[in-house]
Amino acid sequence: xxxxxxxxxxxxxxxxxxxxxxxxxxxxxxxxxxxxxxxxxxxxxxxxxxxxxxxxxxxxxxxxxxxxxxxxxxxxxxxxxxxxxxxxxxxxxxxxxxxxxxxxxxxxxxxxxxxxxxxxxxxxxxxxxxxxxxxxxxxxxxxxxxxxxxxxxxxxxxxxxxxxxxxxxxxxxxxxxxxxxxxxxxxxxxxxxxxxxxxxxxxxxxxxxxxxxxxxx
Amino acid sequence: xxxxxxxxxxxxxxxxxxxxxxxxxxxxxxxxxxxxxxxxxxxxxxxxxxxxxxxxxxxxxxxxxxxxxxxxxxxxxxxxxxxxxxxxxxxxxxxxxxxxxxxxxxxxxxxxxxxxxxxxxxxxxxxxxxxxxxxxxxxxxxxxxxxxxxxxxxxxxxxxxxxxxxxxxxxxxxxxxxxxxxxxxxxxxxxxxxxxxxxxxxxxxxxxxxxxxxxxx
Amino acid sequence: xxxxxxxxxxxxxxxxxxxxxxxxxxxxxxxxxxxxxxxxxxxxxxxxxxxxxxxxxxxxxxxxxxxxxxxxxxxxxxxxxxxxxxxxxxxxxxxxxxxxxxxxxxxxxxxxxxxxxxxxxxxxxxxxxxxxxxxxxxxxxxxxxxxxxxxxxxxxxxxxxxxxxxxxxxxxxxxxxxxxxxxxxxxxxxxxxxxxxxxxxxxxxxxxxxxxxxxxx
Amino acid sequence: xxxxxxxxxxxxxxxxxxxxxxxxxxxxxxxxxxxxxxxxxxxxxxxxxxxxxxxxxxxxxxxxxxxxxxxxxxxxxxxxxxxxxxxxxxxxxxxxxxxxxxxxxxxxxxxxxxxxxxxxxxxxxxxxxxxxxxxxxxxxxxxxxxxxxxxxxxxxxxxxxxxxxxxxxxxxxxxxxxxxxxxxxxxxxxxxxxxxxxxxxxxxxxxxxxxxxxxxx
DNA sequence: TCTTAACCGAGACGGTACGTCGCGTCTTTTG
DNA sequence: CAAAAGACGCGACGTACCGTCTCGGTTAAGA
Numbered sequence: 069x070x071x072x073x074x075x076x077x078x079x080x081x082x083x084x085x086x087x088x089x090x091x092x093x094x095x096x097x098x099x100x101x102x103x104x105x106x107x108x109x110x111x112x113x114x115x116x117x118x119x120x121x122x123x124x125x126x127x128x129x130x131x132x133x134x135x136x137x138x139x140x141x142x143x144x145x146x147x148x149x150x151x152x153x154x155x156x157x158x159x160x161x162x163x164x165x166x167x168x169x170x171x172x173x174x175x176x177x178x179x180x181x182x183x184x185x186x187x188x189x190x191x192x193x194x195x196x197x198x199x200x201x202x203x204x205x206x207x208x209x210x211x212x213x214x215x216x217x218x219x220x221x222x223x224x225x226x227x228x229x230x231x232x233x234x235x236x237x238x239x240x241x242x243x244x245x246x247x248x249x250x251x252x253x254x255x256x257x258x259x260x261x262x263x264x265x266x267x268x269x270x271x272x273x274x275x276x277x278x279x280x281x282x283x284x285x
Numbered sequence: 286x287x288x289x290x291x292x293x294x295x296x297x298x299x300x301x302x303x304x305x306x307x308x309x310x311x312x313x314x315x316x317x318x319x320x321x322x323x324x325x326x327x328x329x330x331x332x333x334x335x336x337x338x339x340x341x342x343x344x345x346x347x348x349x350x351x352x353x354x355x356x357x358x359x360x361x362x363x364x365x366x367x368x369x370x371x372x373x374x375x376x377x378x379x380x381x382x383x384x385x386x387x388x389x390x391x392x393x394x395x396x397x398x399x400x401x402x403x404x405x406x407x408x409x410x411x412x413x414x415x416x417x418x419x420x421x422x423x424x425x426x427x428x429x430x431x432x433x434x435x436x437x438x439x440x441x442x443x444x445x446x447x448x449x450x451x452x453x454x455x456x457x458x459x460x461x462x463x464x465x466x467x468x469x470x471x472x473x474x475x476x477x478x479x480x481x482x483x484x485x486x487x488x489x490x491x492x493x494x495x496x497x498x499x500x501x502x
Numbered sequence: 503x504x505x506x507x508x509x510x511x512x513x514x515x516x517x518x519x520x521x522x523x524x525x526x527x528x529x530x531x532x533x534x535x536x537x538x539x540x541x542x543x544x545x546x547x548x549x550x551x552x553x554x555x556x557x558x559x560x561x562x563x564x565x566x567x568x569x570x571x572x573x574x575x576x577x578x579x580x581x582x583x584x585x586x587x588x589x590x591x592x593x594x595x596x597x598x599x600x601x602x603x604x605x606x607x608x609x610x611x612x613x614x615x616x617x618x619x620x621x622x623x624x625x626x627x628x629x630x631x632x633x634x635x636x637x638x639x640x641x642x643x644x645x646x647x648x649x650x651x652x653x654x655x656x657x658x659x660x661x662x663x664x665x666x667x668x669x670x671x672x673x674x675x676x677x678x679x680x681x682x683x684x685x686x687x688x689x690x691x692x693x694x695x696x697x698x699x700x701x702x703x704x705x706x707x708x709x710x711x712x713x714x715x716x717x718x719x
Numbered sequence: 720x721x722x723x724x725x726x727x728x729x730x731x732x733x734x735x736x737x738x739x740x741x742x743x744x745x746x747x748x749x750x751x752x753x754x755x756x757x758x759x760x761x762x763x764x765x766x767x768x769x770x771x772x773x774x775x776x777x778x779x780x781x782x783x784x785x786x787x788x789x790x791x792x793x794x795x796x797x798x799x800x801x802x803x804x805x806x807x808x809x810x811x812x813x814x815x816x817x818x819x820x821x822x823x824x825x826x827x828x829x830x831x832x833x834x835x836x837x838x839x840x841x842x843x844x845x846x847x848x849x850x851x852x853x854x855x856x857x858x859x860x861x862x863x864x865x866x867x868x869x870x871x872x873x874x875x876x877x878x879x880x881x882x883x884x885x886x887x888x889x890x891x892x893x894x895x896x897x898x899x900x901x902x903x904x905x906x907x908x909x910x911x912x913x914x915x916x917x918x919x920x921x922x923x924x925x926x927x928x929x930x931x932x933x934x935x936x
Numbered sequence: 937t938c939t940t941a942a943c944c945g946a947g948a949c950g951g952t953a954c955g956t957c958g959c960g961t962c963t964t965t966t967g
Numbered sequence: 968c969a970a971a972a973g974a975c976g977c978g979a980c981g982t983a984c985c986g987t988c989t990c991g992g993t994t995a996a997g998a
Contacts, residue, residue, distance in 0.1 A: 111411060112408075112411060180411070183411070184411045186475065186476060187404060187407045187408050187411065187475075188408060188411070190404045190475045190476075191329075191404050191405060191408045215476065216476060216477055219472075219476060219477075220477075243477070243479070244485075244488065246472070246477075247468075247469035247472045247473055247477075247485075248465070248469050248489070248492070250468075250472055250476075251464075251467075251468030251469035251470070251471055251472030251473075252464035252465050252468035252469070253468070254468055254471055254472055254475070254476070255436075255463070255464045255467055255468035255471055256464055256468075258403070258404075258407045258471070259403065259407075259432065259433060259436060259467075259471075260433055260436075260437075260460065260463075260464075262460070268461075268464075271461065272465070275465070275492075275496045275497075278495065278496050279492045279495050279496060
């Protein structure tokens with residue numbers, strides 16, 4: 069089990085971590101470590117309150133002081149397991165960079181926790197009630213944003229770069245590109261259970277460029 | 286609540302329904318009706334063994350004679366709720382037909398039970414153990430196939446038709462088309478929570494044709 | 503630990519015990535045995551749901567099918583421990599019989615479970631909310647009645663006998679006698695923590711007879 | 720809610736209250752006020768550590784500096800709520816004075832906190848472990864003494880007075896009188912849940928005098 | 937007057953017990 | 968003899984208090 073997010077005082081709320089009771093961090097870290105370990109070992113079903121508390125040595129009541137329910141705990145555990153967003157490929161032709169990007173994403177989708185998190189988020193939205201208040205940044209919401217960023221961020225960089233010559237690259241352009249390039253990977257993985265091999269990815273990129281590629285790229 | 290699948294003796298196992306105790310059908314139908322009703326009323330979380338039995342008046346033990354566990358019951362309930370696969374659009378230019386197809390799918394993804402089922406299937410694959418035996422055609426497997434068909438079948442018809450002039454339309458071609466046209470819809474719905482409006486769908490189809498459209502179409 | 507109430511199908515509700523699932527009796531008996539044992543070993547505080555279930559091997563949920571809460575369980579455990587109402591003394595002069603009666607009661611009050619039960623009942627009336635519905639014969643109510651009977655029954659027999667010549671012995675007479683003869687014992691035990699020795703009891707009886715004794719007795 | 724005991728520096732330990740940090744008194748008073756208020760509002764069950772601290776604004780740790788556990792706090796709260804011992808009736812015939820006394824006590828037993836305290840004390844003796852060390856004058860012990868005094872003191876005064884002519888009135892005589900006159904009231908209240916009306920009290924006194932009354936009284 | 941030690945609020949922490957819900961297995965009784 | 972009825976063991980949930988503890992911040996008392 070490898071945890072990708074370094075332990076941090078920041079609890080994802082963006083609040084400045086001025087002076088806090090250090091015990092809060094201690095117990096929170098212990099909880100997240102245990103939860104993440106259980107998650108990667110036994111899957112979603114393994115992340116029970118009982119298992120997490122007994123493994124971490126943290127008391128039940130303390131757990132509930134950090135997370136309002138088991139869903140939030142799971143969301144936090146997923147965050148713990150998400151690998152950092154890979155740096156977008158920098159050198160080479162625009163085609164190379166786009167291809168690198170798509171291959172990166174394909175690999176991430178292969179990576180269990182990432183997809184699991186994405187799908188779990190979607191499921192939760194259907195089966196359970198979401199926290200309505202958008203202000204309250206729950207772990208659930210944080211996780212959602214991280215998942216989106218994971219798809220979105222690399223495109224921001226590369227596309228903004230590749231289409232640099234073009235006056236305006238709107239957000240809509242990027243959204244469309246992400247949908248067209250990542251969506252098919254998702255479809256393969258989720259629905260038809262087919263692997264995203266290099267050939268498939270190349271095809272996606274080339275088709276994309278056929279349509280959107282300005283002569284300059 | 287509307288049930289889309291007519292009550293049938295066929296339990297999805299493909300077994301010939303020759304001579305069976307009629308009581309078996311009675312209780313099975315009652316269970317499925319109750320489960321489907323609960324599913325559409327209260328969502329996945331509402332489909333509990335207790336709720337289904339008490340609502341259907343069928344005994345617990347009888348339920349377990351039909352479904353090995355609550356997951357299978359849920360899968361069956363989803364099937365009950367899935368609308369029939371829409372007939373692929375027939376008239377018009379290939380572009381019109383493709384667009385009709387994509388709009389259909391966009392609408393289906395909007396339709397809660399369908400997406401819910403798809404996502405739940407994906408989640409289950411992650412969190413729970415799947416029935417390993419591929420021979421045993423569980424309701425789970427049946428549901429998976431129906432979901433796939435739902436995406437795949439219409440493309441079979443339309444593409445095979447549109448590209449009729451071309452010597453070979455391989456299965457791979459169809460898979461690619463489905464991935465490129467449906468994947469983005471899925472991405473929008475699941476990840477970024479954006480609606481699939483008509484403009485977006487049109488764009489997908491046009492881009493697809495720009496690349497794959499032979500002069501004939 | 504000795505249990506004074508024989509195991510019985512009757513659960514105190516007075517319902518005829520026609521044909522019942524024998525498992526109900528099995529688990530109920532196991533629960534009551536465990537609870538009574540814990541009660542006599544560790545006192546009221548020892549009768550926790552956890553302790554009772556783990557000791558009896560009966561599941562939590564089963565316990566709650568028999569007793570709506572831990573209070574009712576405790577009440578039932580007390581019943582289990584109450585010794586049977588002693589047969590009122592029969593031979594001898596009225597004075598002898600009354601004295602025997604009072605000595606009996608003094609001894610009972612010495613007997614921990616009986617007093618504990620009585621006092622616990624009183625406490626519950628103060629600290630917790632009693633089941634309001636008098637129809638619903640909870641274990642709590644049953645226990646209360648048994649405690650009252652324990653004081654009242656022997657007097658019924660003896661007084662009715664002693665004052666036999668007198669045309670009417672009203673319920674009020676018996677109530678008064680019980681209060682005057684048992685009350686002081688209670689006072690000694692509860693408030694001033696003094697023992698009820700033979701001398702004290704004799705004194706009570708003699709004083710009582712001085713006042714109420716007709717020439718005939 | 721009326722508190723019968725004036726706020727005092729004396730914490731019942733008998734220690735001389737020479738020079739003390741005034742903050743100690745401040746927090747102690749706040750705690751007792753809150754505890755007494757909660758007790759009279761919500762009964763014994765309402766006097767929790769959390770409720771008392773949050774209501775009084777006193778910190779948990781401060782509370783535990785004053786009271787070793789929640790039982791002691793409750794005992795102190797009871798003391799706070801006990802009305803002062805009523806002055807024994809002075810004028811009139813001995814019979815009048817005795818009757819006044821008994822009616823007073825009957826009324827006190829009606830008064831919730833007093834009985835509650837008495838019964839709670841009795842219960843605690845059964846269910847929990849008492850502080851073994853007799854030297855340490857806990858609030859618990861103090862409360863016990865106050866409850867006893869409450870029954871005993873008035874009798875001391877009246878009986879010593881009434882039987883003044885008689886050479887010796889022993890402590891035993893007074894104990895007996897208290898038991899015979901108060902015990903029945905207790906019995907009525909605790910066991911048979913019957914009210915102590917004036918007729919009953921009169922009867923008790925008259926019977927008592929029939930036996931113990933010298934010709935002079 | 938200025939320290940400095942006691943006292944304080946706030947509340948995190950490990951525990952124990954509660955009462956609830958859902959599962960999948962099983963027995964008993966009935967139509 | 969199969970279906971209903973539902974008891975049963977199990978395991979997880981979220982809540983409520985307890986008594987201990989660690990924090991800094993204030994404040995009264997002695998230098």
